[in-house]
Each structure stands twice: as C-alpha cells, then as structure tokens.
Amino acid sequence: MNDQALVPGGRWAPAQKHVRPSALDIRAEEPRTPRFDRFTDSLADTPDEDAVVSAVAGEWKAAQRSMLRIGRYLVRAKRTFARTFINDIISRLPFEYRTANMLMEVARGVDDGLLPEEALPSSYRAAYRLITLPSSDLAEAKRRNLARPETTQQQVERFRRELRSSGLTRHARLAARRQELLSEIERMRAREVRIHGELAEIAAEIAAEIGGGDGGEVIEAEAAEPEADVDTPVSARDDRRQSREGG
Numbered sequence: 505m506n507d508q509a510l511v512p513g514g515r516w517a518p519a520q521k522h523v524r525p526s527a528l529d530i531r532a533e534e535p536r537t538p539r540f541d542r543f544t545d546s547l548a549d550t551p552d553e554d555a556v557v558s559a560v561a562g563e564w565k566a567a568q569r570s571m572l573r574i575g576r577y578l579v580r581a582k583r584t585f586a587r588t589f590i591n592d593i594i595s596r597l598p599f600e601y602r603t604a605n606m607l608m609e610v611a612r613g614v615d616d617g618l619l620p621e622e623a624l625p626s627s628y629r630a631a632y633r634l635i636t637l638p639s640s641d642l643a644e645a646k647r648r649n650l651a652r653p654e655t656t657q658q659q660v661e662r663f664r665r666e667l668r669s670s671g672l673t674r675h676a677r678l679a680a681r682r683q684e685l686l687s688e689i690e691r692m693r694a695r696e697v698r699i700h701g702e703l704a705e706i707a708a709e710i711a712a713e714i715g716g717g718d719g720g721e722v723i724e725a726e727a728a729e730p731e732a733d734v735d736t737p738v739s740a741r742d743d744r745r746q747s748r749e750g751g
Contacts, residue, residue, distance in 0.1 A: 564626060568653070571628045572621060575611030578604050606632040618642065623651040630657040633664065641667055 550556045582589045594601050610628060613635035614621050619642075624631045634645060634655070645651060645663060 568624065568626050568628075569621075571607060572611055572614065572624070575607035575609075576615070578608045579611050579615075582608065610635055619651055622653070624653065625651075625655040625657075625660070626653045627657050630655055630660045633657065633660045637664075 548555075548559050550559055578593075581593055585593060590601065594604055597604065606628060610624065610631045613619055614624065618635055619631075623646075625634060634642070634650060637645060644667075645660075648663070650659060650663060
C-alpha cells in the first residue's frame with residue numbers, strides 16, 4: 505500500500521513520487537532558502553579527469569572575472585567617495601591598499617584598452633606587473649606572447665629584468681659615446697693651440713722678411729689699405745704701392 509494513496513471517491517491511486525528539484529529550480533527560489541546556499545557551495549560531479557579540468561578552469565575564470573569586477577568597483581568608489589575612500593572603504597576590506605591599487609590598475613588598463621580581458625594573466629599580480637609597463641615595453645610583451653592567461657608572475661618579472669638589463673646596456677653605450685666625444689673635444693683644443701702657435705711663427709717670419717715690425721701690425725696695415733680707385737691707371741697704382749713699400 506505504500507506506493508498507493510486514497511483519492512476522493514474511495515479509490516486508490518498511485519502515490520506521487522518525490523521529484524528532486526533541479527539546479528534551475530533551486531536557483532529560482534525566492535526568497536533564497538538554506539538549500540540554495542548549500543547548492544551553491546556544493547561541488548560539481550567530476551567523474552573523470554576532463555571533468556576535473558573543466559570544473560577547475562571554470563572556477564579559475566570566474567575568480568579572474570571577480571577580481572576584475574572588484575577592481576572596477578574600487579575605481580568607481582574612489583571616484584565617488586574620494587575623501588573617505590581610504591578610511592571608510594579600504595580600511596574595512598579584507599585586503600590592504602596595495603592589493604586594492606593593483607586591482608584598480610588592472611581594471612583601468614582593461615577599460616582603457618591596454619589589454620583585453622581575455623589576454624590578462626590569471627594572476628592579478630602578474631596582470632598588474634604586465635599592464636603597468638610603458639606602452640613600448642607592453643607592445644614588446646605582446647609580441648613575445650606574454651599577454652595571455654597562462655603567463656605567470658615569474659615570467660613577467662623575468663621580462664622586466666631583461667628590459668632593465670638592456671636599458672643598462674644602452675646607458676653604458678651612451679656613456680662610452682659621451683666619453684669619446686669629450687676626448688675628441690680635447691684633441692680639437694690641442695690642435696687649436698698648435699694652429700695658433702704655427703700662425704704666430706708665420707707672422708714672426710713675415711715681419712722679419714719685410715724689415716722688422718710686428719707681424720700683426722703689418723697685417724693690420726695691409727687690411728687698412730684703402731681700396732684702389734678703379735679710375736687710376738694700373739701703372740700709377742703700382743708706382744704708388746712701390747714708393748710706399750720703399751719708404
């Protein structure tokens with residue numbers, strides 16, 4: 505008789521079997537019941553390795569999206585509650601400001617178009633270290649296929665160290681080139697001194713050949729000589745010059 509029930513009219517009918525509620529039924533319950541919380545905390549069935557991978561990957565992606573949403577909440581809160589953001593919001597959260605700042609920087613970077621959400625490393629620390637690179641370095645990181653969920657923080661840090669090393673190498677090259685130029689300037693100054701000395705010797709020889717006097721004065725006298733009158737005959741100009749030199 506356990507599988508029958510008495511219906512109006514005195515007839516026996518098969519008893520209604522208890523139907524286990526589906527996941528959709530539980531999710532749709534309003535207001536939420538205790539079994540809703542039990543359902544959301546329960547684990548999915550993982551009968552094989554593929555199911556385990558799928559379940560964990562799904563939770564990981566959900567956690568990543570959650571971190572991005574947290575960052576966006578914080579960005580909006582900082583803009584809305586600028587004066588009380590630290591004391592009344594950050595101080596009451598389960599993490600410190602440094603973590604909040606990382607999450608905000610990642611959210612800003614995604615919303616500013618620096619990296620698409622699907623290209624973010626799964627670790628928010630790796631995502632922060634990647635997305636805060638200068639634009640040229642971020643472009644190089646993309647070229648090296650570092651903008652992907654599988655990228656680890658260690659890989660990003662290794663890339664940053666490589667950038668610093670190449671920067672130091674460039675600095676060393678610039679410093680060496682600077683020293684070369686300074687040495688060239690010293691050589692040019694020494695050559696200038698030698699040229700001035702040679703000019704002085706030439707002036708002294710010229711002065712000696714024309715019968716004494718300072719070479720500089722001879723040069724000044726020649727420079728001060730008035731221009732010849734184009735109307736004066738050439739022979740007359742030559743005679744006048746010879747008489748001046750003979751005197």
